[in-house]
Amino acid sequence: MSDVHSAGWRPATYYPDPAIHALDLRFEKYWLKLSAVERIATGLRWAEGPVWFGDGRYLLCSDIPNQRILKWEEETGAVSIFRKPSNFANGNTRDRQGRLITCEHGGRRVVRTEYDGSITVLIDSFGGKRLNSPNDVVVKSDGAIWFTDPIFGLLGNYEGYKAEPEIEPNVYRLDPETGKASIVAEGVLGPNGLCFSPDEKILYVVESRGVPNRKILAYDVSADGKTISNKRVFIDAGPGTPDGMRCDIDGNLWCGWGMGDPELDGVVVFAPDGVMIGRIALPERCANLCFGGLQRNRLFMAASQSIYALYVNTQGALGG
Numbered sequence: 001m002s003d004v005h006s007a008g009w010r011p012a013t014y015y016p017d018p019a020i021h022a023l024d025l026r027f028e029k030y031w032l033k034l035s036a037v038e039r040i041a042t043g044l045r046w047a048e049g050p051v052w053f054g055d056g057r058y059l060l061c062s063d064i065p066n067q068r069i070l071k072w073e074e075e076t077g078a079v080s081i082f083r084k085p086s087n088f089a090n091g092n093t094r095d096r097q098g099r100l101i102t103c104e105h106g107g108r109r110v111v112r113t114e115y116d117g118s119i120t121v122l123i124d125s126f127g128g129k130r131l132n133s134p135n136d137v138v139v140k141s142d143g144a145i146w147f148t149d150p151i152f153g154l155l156g157n158y159e160g161y162k163a164e165p166e167i168e169p170n171v172y173r174l175d176p177e178t179g180k181a182s183i184v185a186e187g188v189l190g191p192n193g194l195c196f197s198p199d200e201k202i203l204y205v206v207e208s209r210g211v212p213n214r215k216i217l218a219y220d221v222s223a224d225g226k227t228i229s230n231k232r233v234f235i236d237a238g239p240g241t242p243d244g245m246r247c248d249i250d251g252n253l254w255c256g257w258g259m260g261d262p263e264l265d266g267v268v269v270f271a272p273d274g275v276m277i278g279r280i281a282l283p284e285r286c287a288n289l290c291f292g293g294l295q296r297n298r299l300f301m302a303a304s305q306s307i308y309a310l311y312v313n314t315q316g317a318l319g320g
Contacts, residue, residue, distance in 0.1 A: 009062070009283045009306070018309075019281040026271055030252070035311040037280060041072050041079050041299075046159065047302035048244070049136070051100065053090040059292060062107065062300050064159045066107075074293070081119055086255030088153060088160045091136035091244070091288070093319075103134035103148065105153030105160030110134050110145065110174070122174055123181050127164040134158075136288070138192045139319055140200060142225050143176030146184065148191035171205060173226065184228050188217065193244035193288065196221070197251050197272075198317040204253060205230050206242045209265055213237050214271075216245070217254070234274055237261025240264050242258045244288025244302075245296035248314040252277070254299065258285030267301055282308060285298065291316025 012018065017036040022028055041061075049062035057074040060082055068084040069092070076087030076145035083089070086155025088105035095101055100113040101122075108131045122145065125186060125307040138146050150169045152164060153160030169192065171185035185191070196202065200221060207215045216235035219228035235242070235253075245255040257279075258265035266282035284304035292298050298317040300307040 009037075009039055010036070013128065017310075020278070021277065021281065023270070024275055025279035026275075027269060030269070030313045032311050035279065037282070037308050037310045040307050040309050041070065042306040043309070044070070044305050044316070047304060047307055048090050048287045049092040049103070050290045050298065050300045050302045050307065051287060052290055053094070053098075053295075054292065054294070054296075055098065059290075059293075059300055059307070059308055060092060060100070061084065061300075062092060062102075064088055064090055065108075069102075077242050088133075088135070090153070090159075091147070092147070093139055095139045095145070096319075101137050101139060103137050103147060105133040108133055108160075110137060110147055110154070122179065122265060123172070126167060126172070126181055126183075127171075132167060132169060135191070137197055140196060140225060141172045141319060143182050143227065145174040145175075145176075146194060147172055148188075148194055150190045150192060150208070152190070156291060157307050170258070175226075182226070184226075184227050185219065186233070193242065193256070195253075196317070196319060197247055198249055200225070200319075204247075206245065207253075208241070208243065210237075213239075215243055216253070218243055222266060234299065235270060241270075241285070243286070245315040246290055248291070248312075249317050250287065250314060251317075252314070254289055254291075256286035256288045256301065257304070258282075258303075267299070268302070280310060286307070 016033040044063040045065040058070045058122045069082045071082040087107045091103040110122045112120045132151045192206040192208040194205045203219045214237040218234035220230040241259045243256040253270040267280040271280040285301040
């Protein structure tokens with residue numbers, strides 16, 4: 001593992017890729033031994049918020065400090081600028097109509113890109129107070145938009161605009177019928193990445209300022225899909241730093257990881273029972289990831305200055 005960091009990244013010259021590690025026999029099912037980690041783009045400042053557009057066969061990825069969203073085309077490998085300035089865009093996803101939903105640090109808002117390219121502001125305040133810096137976002141099958149709102153984009157002028165927060169960091173839900181926001185989770189210390197289990201009965205939220213360690217929290221989602229309860233610690237990250245995450249169709253949690261213990265930089269995979277079953281070592285901290293490709297079986301990893309990809313023997317759950 002350590003040579004990955006000391007020598008920087010190099011393509012695997014043989015299979016299986018030594019950057020991939022099974023920590024539990026359950027991971028063997030998902031490891032394609034003839035697949036290797038590929039670096040598909042580099043030269044970013046802080047890669048975040050990857051989202052797959054299968055109908056166009058391209059990936060979008062935020063480059064927060066560079067004020068841009070990049071586009072990578074699967075067919076040609078071409079990298080271009082999708083949006084600049086991006087208002088310090090961070091997390092991205094698609095709604096159930098295929099439109100891009102984006103969290104903006106700079107605008108302190110969540111926006112939707114319409115089919116004609118125009119931008120609709122979905123929310124920029126709650127109870128008369130400005131949001132902090134919306135971070136990550138998912139859309140449930142009922143069309144509701146769930147997002148986290150920590151203060152990270154207010155801390156300086158590198159990933160947003162320095163400002164004093166007006167409201168507590170919360171997790172919100174935007175109702176698909178009314179567009180109105182409600183707080184679904186309070187008291188999360190630095191709410192960050194979030195995703196639903198494949199059956200949408202569990203919501204996972206990264207608590208990135210947890211004390212003494214960062215955590216991945218789990219909540220039960222109500223039958224009507226509007227509220228959550230039974231807050232519990234799903235993962236105590238110890239020295240690790242979970243950030244963004246997505247579930248596969250079997251309920252495993254694929255998590256961007258790093259910046260605590262360099263031996264864990266990359267992606268770690270947790271089974272539904274919370275056991276770490278596998279990891280993908282990268283020479284950079286992975287902030288966020290998504291599944292894409294024609295079969296939704298390609299893992300795209302936004303890792304600091306680069307974007308990596310790996311074919312895996314599973315598929316991303318819908319809605320990621």
